[in-house]
Structure formats: C-alpha cells, structure tokens
Amino acid sequence: MTVPSTVLIIGATRGLGLALAREWLQRGWNVIATVRSSRQCELCETAEKSAGRLAIEHLEMTDAAAIAALKQRLSRVELDLLFVNAAIANGPGDRVDRMSTEEFTRIMVTNALSPMRAVEALGPLVRRGGTIAVMSSSLGSVALNETGGWEVYRASKAALNTLMRSYAARHAEDGRGLALVDPGWVRTDMGGSDATLGVEESIPGVVDALAARHGQPGLRYFNYKSETVPW
Numbered sequence: 001m002t003v004p005s006t007v008l009i010i011g012a013t014r015g016l017g018l019a020l021a022r023e024w025l026q027r028g029w030n031v032i033a034t035v036r037s038s039r040q041c042e043l044c045e046t047a048e049k050s051a052g053r054l055a056i057e058h059l060e061m062t063d064a065a066a067i068a069a070l071k072q073r074l075s076r077v078e079l080d081l082l083f084v085n086a087a088i089a090n091g092p093g094d095r096v097d098r099m100s101t102e103e104f105t106r107i108m109v110t111n112a113l114s115p116m117r118a119v120e121a122l123g124p125l126v127r128r129g130g131t132i133a134v135m136s137s138s139l140g141s142v143a144l145n146e147t148g149g150w151e152v153y154r155a156s157k158a159a160l161n162t163l164m165r166s167y168a169a170r171h172a173e174d175g176r177g178l179a180l181v182d183p184g185w186v187r188t189d190m191g192g193s194d195a196t197l198g199v200e201e202s203i204p205g206v207v208d209a210l211a212a213r214h215g216q217p218g219l220r221y222f223n224y225k226s227e228t229v230p231w
C-alpha cells in the first residue's frame, strides 16, 4: 500500500488556496491547510467530508511567532509539498505615487517577507525530494512589465521572486525542489470578475505543473500551463 502524499497550504480560506486544497484532496493527498478565522469557513465544511484527510490549522502569516508556533505543532509531520499561497492586492489602479507608507509596507510584508518567513520556518518539514512552492504571479516578472499597473503588488511579487532566488542559492545542496507559480489571471476576490480564467481552468494546471517537476531540485518559475515565466 502506498502512503498518501501530504501538502501544507498556507492561506486556503477562499479563491485559489481553497481550490488547491480541494484539488489535492481529490487526487488522494492528505492536506493540511491554514485559515485566519473559522468564521464562514468553507474549508471547514470540506474538512468535515474528508474522512480525516484534511486538517485545518490557524495562521496569520504576518505574525512571525504564529509561524514558529505552527512549525512546532507540525514538528512530527513530514511534508511532500509546502505551498505558500496567501497574499493581498489593491487592484489594477495601485500606484506607488498614490500609496501611503503604511499601505506599501503592509503589501510588502504580506506578499514578500511573510511568505519567505513561512518558507524559512516550514521548509525543513519538507522531505528531501519534496517541493517548496510559493504563489507568485506573471506580474512579478520584471521582464514582462511593459504595461505597468498593479505597481506595488508587482513589486511585492518581484521581491518575493528575488528572495526565493537567494533562498535557492543558500539551499542549493538540500535536495528539495523550489517553485514560483503563476496561476494565470483568475476570477477570485483578488483577480476580479473580468479575469480570463475560472478557478477550474487554473488550479488543475497548477497541480499538474508541480507534479511534472516533483523531485527535481532547483528553483523554477512557471505558470498553470507549465510554461516557464521569464524573470
């Protein structure tokens, strides 16, 4: 009998994180998924129907002590995959010249510093040959930024990408795969109703693209169609 794989998803209450949890459950994985609050918890309903294969943990990702406490609670768990999904955005009109210092800091701390803290703390729970993945965006690509828009969100994802490159350089020998994932432009609270893709068009592709690279060490930046995204 083969042992099911285990994934930890950070930020799974709604949108792409919720869909990722459901997709891996459907593929027979054990899923540990984090929420900030149990209010209106769709994931809790999924957990009740999962025959114990979905466990819910609580995490406010910007709280470094909470990340350390989660690591402690999961210290006996061996993960095949860590997927850091949580992020925030202000929408397409987000411009650096109109943004307060506090809002700029909130976006950078949530989208760049906090995912890296999660990777640093929880990465060691991933077995050798497993994968540490972080949700990025094609908007994080410096090379593809010809149009502007989403200015600070873009900068936060570009910072995240660069921090992952530094992490990869520091962990070159540790035998884990590293992934920065672009899910496409998807209709969620963040993506909005004009987005070109439904969750059901993005998420199976994201999971397939990760599966295709599972066990390959080194950092890769790719999209839901499994195409490489330029840095």
Ligand SMILES: NC(=O)c1ccc[n+]([C@@H]2O[C@H](COP(=O)([O-])OP(=O)(O)OC[C@H]3O[C@@H](n4cnc5c(N)ncnc54)[C@H](OP(=O)(O)O)[C@@H]3O)[C@@H](O)[C@H]2O)c1
Pocket (backbone or CB within 6 Å): 010, 011, 012, 013, 014, 015, 016, 017, 035, 036, 037, 059, 060, 061, 062, 085, 086, 087, 088, 110, 135, 136, 137, 138, 182, 183, 184, 185, 186, 187, 188, 189, 190, 191, 192, 195
């Ligand atoms: N949708 C798109 O078109 C698109 C495109 C490219 C990349 N992405 C990326 O895909 C990921 C998911 O996006 P989405 O569209 O699903 O967004 P979403 O619908 O706004 O969901 C965001 C998720 O992140 C969680 N979260 C936010 N801040 C958090 C924090 N400080 N601590 C813990 N959890 C936090 C939210 O939890 P709460 O429910 O508690 O707020 C929610 O579960 C993000 O990394 C986003 O940047 C999205």
